Amino acid sequence: MKAMILAAGRGERMRPLTDRTPKPLLQAGGLPLIEHLIRGLVAGGIRELVVNTAHLGEQVEAALGDGSRLGAAIVYSPEHQALETGGGIHRALPLLGEEPFLVVNGDIATDFPFGTLVSRPIELAHLVLVPNPPHHPAGDFGLDGERTLETAGSCHTFGGIGVYRPALFRDCAPGRFPLAPLLRAAMREGRVSGQLYPGFWMDIGTVDRLRAFERHLASRAP
Secondary structure, X not given: OOEEEEOOOOOHHHOOHHXXXXXXXXXXXXXXXXXXXXXHHHHOOOOEEEEEXXXXXXXXXXXXXXXXXHOOEXXXXXXXXXXXXXXXXXXXXXXXXXXXXXXXXXXXXXXXXXXXXXXXXXXXXXXXXXXXXXXXXXXXXXXXXXXXXXXXXOEEEEEEEEEEOHHHHOOOOOOOOOXXXXXHHHHHOOOEEEEEOOOOEEXXXXXXXXXXXXXXXXXXXX
């Protein structure tokens, strides 16, 4: 399975840190955020990676290179301006191939076992949901067994980890567009599965959460 790491965002809420450093290269525990993710993917046996870039993207490419230092093989999907999640994935489809592929938000931190997704059967999409964090108490989607729903009595937060078939994007045109409407349409057809992951997960969307991730790493250090 190939994986795509979404790394093209501007990181407005992380300014001024992101004025000169792209968000994926902000460090916690002595490593860039994106490197934590790459190490997790490689540990799960997922080594063929696509990274999309926009803001200060040349710094991301210079830092990661071809990925061999990390045991991965990285290719890049540059964007002149960030195309949002849907548009970025659509642009990278030629690099991702015809089989289901994994997409991971570049601004999360997690110990999710990515390798468990490699052989999971899916229809159009499979989403990893997490318990609602304090900054997102309403959640995004519900679960009925392993079926992901638009709404439910108890909603969970989309964890920025999903497996998608290229067919999900079949009717899309190139350009900037979000992913959520495609997922909701597929949910209405009953073609999106999901799971709730109760382990460690953080959305590193603010400086405070970046510092919280640093504290988490320090607490686990020998």
